[in-house]
Amino acid sequence: MEPTPRTHTTTLAEQENIPASMPALYLPLPPSHPYTITNPPSPSTLLYTTTHPTPTPTSSQYLVKIQTTALCRGELGWAETLSPASHASSSPSSSPSSSQPTTTTTTQPQPDNPVLLKCIPGHDISGIVLSTPQIDERSMAGPKFKVGDEVIGLLAFARDGGAADVAVALEGELAFKPRNVSALHAACLPLSALTAWQAVFEQAGVKGWVQDADGDGDGEEWRRDKERVRRVLVLNASGGVGVMVCQLLKADMLFGDGEGNGGGRFWVCGVCSGRNEEFVRDQLRVDEVLDYTKEREGLGAAFRRRGWAPVDFVLDCVGGQTLKQAYDAAVVRDGGIVVSIAQPVPEQEPEWADVRDAIVKRDLTSRFFIVRPDGEQLGKIALLVEGGELKSFVEREMELYQGREAMELVESGRVRGKVVLRVNNYDR
Incomplete structure (x- = not known):
């Protein structure tokens, strides 16, 4: 006999009314853009909008409210960022993780908008779970992360990052946020650690x-x-x-x-x-x-x-x-x-x-080698943070709408710690 579905697993946080559009920082890419790994787009090409389409998670994805995201030097020139196939809604992620399905959901070019792909940077995230995967409805254990849990993660590079109000994530990309650090320092951990x-x-x-x-x-x-x-x-x-x-x-x-x-x-x-x-x-x-x-x-x-x-x-x-x-x-x-x-x-x-x-x-x-998302390893890293063995260093915190300036600072190479974008408020 099949187990009774866990009806709470896909329930959105009650206090959240997720709109159809959201604030986001994105890189507009024409279908035949001139950029390559050796000729990447400059930070000045980044745009901020308050009307970016909100992603809809697939049956295997979590929806996460982003509190902070850390930017990475060179990420605008990553092959995954510049490949249109990487950001098509039906394309699987090319960045391996320990999770199961890798179907992605991102913005598709609209017929009346030839500005094509809008790639969101910031794959280091700290945030709060808003909804859990539908596939967990028939699982006795339910999802590993529940609505309201604070998490950190490295989002697969072939999907949109966390420089937006919300983002989708796979379970194998996430870990519980260390209890002894704020979202500011937590977002600095995943990719580097x-x-x-x-x-x-x-x-x-x-x-x-x-x-x-x-x-x-x-x-x-x-x-x-x-x-x-x-x-x-x-x-x-x-x-x-x-x-x-x-x-x-x-x-x-x-x-x-x-x-x-x-x-x-x-x-x-x-x-x-x-x-x-x-x-x-x-x-x-x-x-x-x-x-x-x-x-x-x-x-x-x-x-x-x-x-x-x-x-x-x-x-x-x-x-x-x-x-x-x-x-x-x-x-x-x-x-x-x-x-x-x-x-x-x-x-x-x-x-x-x-x-x-x-x-x-x-x-x-x-x-x-190129790092891959791994929630299990990230969980062990979180233990080290809670034990006082690992700490992150923040060069500067900036607002999401300052994303272009933040990326310019990152690309300058004149920073010792991470440059973090505050997307939503968090407890310090």
Whole structure:
């Protein structure tokens, strides 16, 4: 016999009367736009409107009232942003997540409006659940998140983001918001922290465990064999992902012995500008800092001059010449790991031939990856936040209608923390 449907699962929050249109920040894209990954639209192309069509969730989607969203440098030039197919209402999401169906709902071009696609940025979100998936009506357990729950999430890049009054989300993209931070800081977590998590634990194969936030050790354990990663170099340690990687590697809840000694498990060197050196050393607790503005001869020369042993793992958040220097034998040991979130090693370009040879001859693991939404991992990250092991850094909070100026600030590269848009009011 089929279970009785849970009639409350798709009920909207009683105090909400969701209109057919909503405030939103969007990128207008003509059907044959000139933009590419190497020639992205500028922040000045972003528009603010109060009449953007409100999305209607599919049977597998939540509807979330957005409180805050954090913008990401470069997101206007992502392939998913610029691909019309990514934003058609019947197209599946091309960004993997741990949820089930990936049918999307976004704005379709109207016959009388040749301005086509209106892509909404801001895939880092913090918000409140307004409605839950219809497919949960026949589930005995019901949805994981209930109406009124505060959540954080990384929305799939092939769908609209959270720079709007409401957004749709899949269950596998969401986690409960950490109880000890406001929506301002919560929105800074998903993309940066998930990228750091996947770089450390999936790409580099580091092992660790997460204790409960109260430190009683009853949390899920997954520490296993002896580490092959002990020495780590983080390129752009003061950036969003670098900040999270440094904190993860120094987290007692992940790598400690229960007596506050987690910070000594890894030797971590952070590369940043002199302006951020004190921040990286004191706030992120790294062991050494390199000011790249003073290291004109490159990373290899810097390591040799200081007599440092090469590291086991390099995380590159910069790309270009900096990534190339990371393959120096003085920087990374034979058999070591270089992971980049900025770019892959070019397969054909002659100037990268020495790097390709080094990868083979020195048995290096060389990887490039793009973060994926993962609600389960995000839930573990939230535990670390509640345990005081991870914190986000906000450069500036701005209003949704200031989105163009906010994106210009993000793209300037002159920010230490995240730039956050306040979409709806929240408790501070």
